[in-house]
Amino acid sequence: MTIVENELETPLRPSEAPARPAPDDATRFVGRPIPRLDGALKVRGQARFAAEVPFERLAYGALVHSSIARGRIAEIDTAAAEAAPGVLLVMTYRNAPRLKPPLLMMADPKGASASNLPVMQDDRIHWNGEPVAAVLAETQEQADHAATLVRVRYEAEAAATGFEEAKAKAHPPENILGEPSSIAVGDAEAALSQAPFKVDQVFRTPRHNHCAIELHAVTVAWEGGHLLVHDATQMVHLARGTLAAVFDIPEDHVRVLSPFVGGGFGNKAVWNHHVIAAAAARLLDRPVRMVLTREGVFRATGGRTVTEQRVALGARADGTLAALIHTGFTAVTAHNSCPEQFTIPARHLYAAETMHIAQQVTELDMVANTFMRAPGESVGTFALESAIDELAVAMALDPIELRRRIEPARDPTSGKRFSARHLLQAYERGAQRFGWNPDRPAPGSRRDGEWLIGQGVATATYPYFRMPGGAASIRLGIDGRAVVKMGAHEMGMGTATAQTQHAAQLLALPMDRVRFDYGDSDLPTGTIAGGSSQSASIIATVRAAFEALVSQLLVLADDTTLAGLRPEDVEARDGGLGVCGDPSRHVSYVTILRRAGRDALECRADSPAPAEMEKFSMHSYGAQFCEVRVSAVTGETRVSRWVGSFDTGRILNPKTAASQFRGGIVMGLGLALSEETLFDERSGRIMNPSLADYHVPVHLDVPPIEVIWNDIPDPHSPLGLHGIGEIGITGVGAAVANAVYNATGKRVRELPVTLDKLL
Numbered sequence: 190m191t192i193v194e195n196e197l198e199t200p201l202r203p204s205e206a207p208a209r210p211a212p213d214d215a216t217r218f219v220g221r222p223i224p225r226l227d228g229a230l231k232v233r234g235q236a237r238f239a240a241e242v243p244f245e246r247l248a249y250g251a252l253v254h255s256s257i258a259r260g261r262i263a264e265i266d267t268a269a270a271e272a273a274p275g276v277l278l279v280m281t282y283r284n285a286p287r288l289k290p291p292l293l294m295m296a297d298p299k300g301a302s303a304s305n306l307p308v309m310q311d312d313r314i315h316w317n318g319e320p321v322a323a324v325l326a327e328t329q330e331q332a333d334h335a336a337t338l339v340r341v342r343y344e345a346e347a348a349a350t351g352f353e354e355a356k357a358k359a360h361p362p363e364n365i366l367g368e369p370s371s372i373a374v375g376d377a378e379a380a381l382s383q384a385p386f387k388v389d390q391v392f393r394t395p396r397h398n399h400c401a402i403e404l405h406a407v408t409v410a411w412e413g414g415h416l417l418v419h420d421a422t423q424m425v426h427l428a429r430g431t432l433a434a435v436f437d438i439p440e441d442h443v444r445v446l447s448p449f450v451g452g453g454f455g456n457k458a459v460w461n462h463h464v465i466a467a468a469a470a471r472l473l474d475r476p477v478r479m480v481l482t483r484e485g486v487f488r489a490t491g492g493r494t495v496t497e498q499r500v501a502l503g504a505r506a507d508g509t510l511a512a513l514i515h516t517g518f519t520a521v522t523a524h525n526s527c528p529e530q531f532t533i534p535a536r537h538l539y540a541a542e543t544m545h546i547a548q549q550v551t552e553l554d555m556v557a558n559t560f561m562r563a564p565g566e567s568v569g570t571f572a573l574e575s576a577i578d579e580l581a582v583a584m585a586l587d588p589i590e591l592r593r594r595i596e597p598a599r600d601p602t603s604g605k606r607f608s609a610r611h612l613l614q615a616y617e618r619g620a621q622r623f624g625w626n627p628d629r630p631a632p633g634s635r636r637d638g639e640w641l642i643g644q645g646v647a648t649a650t651y652p653y654f655r656m657p658g659g660a661a662s663i664r665l666g667i668d669g670r671a672v673v674k675m676g677a678h679e680m681g682m683g684t685a686t687a688q689t690q691h692a693a694q695l696l697a698l699p700m701d702r703v704r705f706d707y708g709d710s711d712l713p714t715g716t717i718a719g720g721s722s723q724s725a726s727i728i729a730t731v732r733a734a735f736e737a738l739v740s741q742l743l744v745l746a747d748d749t750t751l752a753g754l755r756p757e758d759v760e761a762r763d764g765g766l767g768v769c770g771d772p773s774r775h776v777s778y779v780t781i782l783r784r785a786g787r788d789a790l791e792c793r794a795d796s797p798a799p800a801e802m803e804k805f806s807m808h809s810y811g812a813q814f815c816e817v818r819v820s821a822v823t824g825e826t827r828v829s830r831w832v833g834s835f836d837t838g839r840i841l842n843p844k845t846a847a848s849q850f851r852g853g854i855v856m857g858l859g860l861a862l863s864e865e866t867l868f869d870e871r872s873g874r875i876m877n878p879s880l881a882d883y884h885v886p887v888h889l890d891v892p893p894i895e896v897i898w899n900d901i902p903d904p905h906s907p908l909g910l911h912g913i914g915e916i917g918i919t920g921v922g923a924a925v926a927n928a929v930y931n932a933t934g935k936r937v938r939e940l941p942v943t944l945d946k947l948l
């Protein structure tokens with residue numbers, strides 16, 4: 190894979206100098222491509238992941254998964270498994286401790302589970318793949334072997350496993366991530382029927398599964414009535430709250446540690462294996478390790494659900510939209526709260542005189558679907574941005590020019606002002622970098638031997654979120670070091686590095702004097718690593734803690750230099766506080782602490798309410814450009830070139846940010862070309878639960894990916910940031926499908942774009 194390292198060619202534009210230097214301008218770590226602080230640990234194998242934590246007398250677990258989708262366990266024979274070498278316990282609903290159901294994510298303030306079904310509490314079966322037994326043994330191999338000896342006889346009942354049939358029972362979900370499930374502006378159907386140019390198509394996207402390199406894993410231990418959980422999670426505090434509820438113990442009797450996560454894209458949350466491992470550990474009175482197999486990840490943890498989407502666009506001759514319709518269905522379970530919000534982009538992206546946006550869900554008997562990188566937006570932009578391209582073709586307009594004509598002045602459905610929206614600039618910069626040809630050659634006209642060549646473009650977009658409910662503290666020590674503490678998460682995206690940069694800059698300390706402590710539920714409450722919200726959420730909270738710290742330092746400062754000054758009179762400078770506008774008046778933190786007779790000072794603050802989200806329409810944006818080569822002989826599609834041009838506010842660390850964008854684009858190539866969870870509608874069984882049969886992109890599938898960004902800070906977000914974790918995958922499916930159309934003249938409206946659809 191060739192990676193074009195261009196991040197240094199797009200340096201941060203210097204932020205406008207405020208009248209009084211803001212703390213972030215005191216030093217210059219933010220915006221620098223600092224290598225990951227945890228990188229060396231990882232390449233040396235010293236970063237300890239959840240499945241690697243050593244314990245004395247550790248027992249290893251393996252799961253047995255149901256092979257029916259609905260019904261009950263009529264008989265379960267565990268005798269052979271129990272007699273197998275090394276086996277310590279076979280746990281089923283018959284001997285599992287009585288437990289409360291897990292708390293539901295998004296529905297309960299402490300919810301970390303995509304399902305609130307009870308775990309191993311009765312003989313009922315709810316999905317094909319549900320854990321029905323857990324074998325605990327002295328070694329992993331013994332547990333795996335004994336699990337094959339468990340015999341289960343089921344009484345199957347009629348299950349809802351067919352999407353087409355279930356659609357008849359579809360209904361609107363309560364809401365779509367806080368937005369109404371249906372929005373109507375004017376009479377869109379009437380406007381569509383009268384429009385001189387129209388596109389009205391149905392798009393389909395399949396299920397997708399999470400394929401993080403790190404398998405889901407927990408190592409758990411009870412110490413008295415206290416539960417210690419070494420986890421791979423995006424939410425240490427919600428995991429703590431959910432497990433405390435399940436075991437009916439106080440929250441402070443549970444500690445969840447997760448210093449490193451080997452990839453998390455929305456489903457490193459709480460699933461059955463957490464509950465089963467902790468329950469088995471209690472029965473055994475031994476620590477337990479439960480690592481899902483790759484098949485187990487597919488069977489026992491959910492991913493992105495199936496969608497069927499209608500997009501209809503009606504345009505006037507001048508290219509403005511008279512009607513924008515985006516409706517459709519997804520399959521969910523009766524016990525979750527993830528509707529796969531594919532209509533979010535259409536609500537906020539383009540100006541249209543009339544709109545009809547509506548989503549419906551229908552319940553199937555399957556593993557609970559859940560969040561997966563840009564849930565909704567990744568597949569919603571496939572449909573919407575494919576339809577925009579179809580309209581551009583119908584109107585013989587450059588698709589970028591069409592987007593210029595439908596660029597809205599305000600948010601089309603909320604009517605709010607955009608806090609920062611420079612999408613067209615991202616298009617212009619991307620088009621220039623890519624070498625976009627606005628007069629696209631006709632399909633089939635560019636050819637290199639058997640390869641038909643095409644170019645495609647699509648909008649990327651993802652909402653801005655900042656989460657309330659967190660807290661952070663900053664501890665300054667007499668040794669001149671600072672520790673910033675928040676139960677946040679590092680899943681490989683660079684959180685620890687970027688947050689150390691920010692904190693060092695805020696405190697005006699060298700980076701090696703600052704440590705960011707995270708990944709531990711004993712720390713002040715972290716918000717989730719989800720919704721691309723973590724960076725802004727942490728930064729706003731750490732800045733609040735910094736303000737508290739400055740106030741306290743001024744109280745402590747028994748010194749003529751700072752006496753009587755208010756927080757707004759001082760700034761962090763050279764490892765201490767300095768008087769604004771007077772370089773000669775400065776006292777180091779260490780001096781303040783020493784004179785006050787203190788070893789340390791620690792100040793804590795809660796996350797400020799995300800008021801900016803109420804006031805403004807806030808989103809990350811981007812323009813995805815690609816070139817594809819499609820074999821006229823086999824129909825095989827190869828993506829040969831990629832430029833992602835993003836508009837995501839200020840970039841904290843160009844190196845880790847570029848990696849986030851690229852990672853998202855690579856995952857988008859999987860969505861576009863190969864990824865598809867095959868769900869047997871007769872049995873509700875996933876047919877390809879392995880990386881051999883579920884095809885994620887490999888090196889040969891990934892072209893040179895160039896990423897650039899506008900780097901225009903949002904004046905209304907903390908430090909000018911927008912989220913960048915998820916936007917990379919959005920727009921990729923459409924950009925590829927649009928390029929495939931340009932190459933071949935074939936419009937594929939059903940993902941993935943496999944060769945059979947092109948022959």
Ligand code: MOS
Nearest residue numbers: 454455562719720
């Ligand atoms: Mo993301 S799907 O919110 O981890």
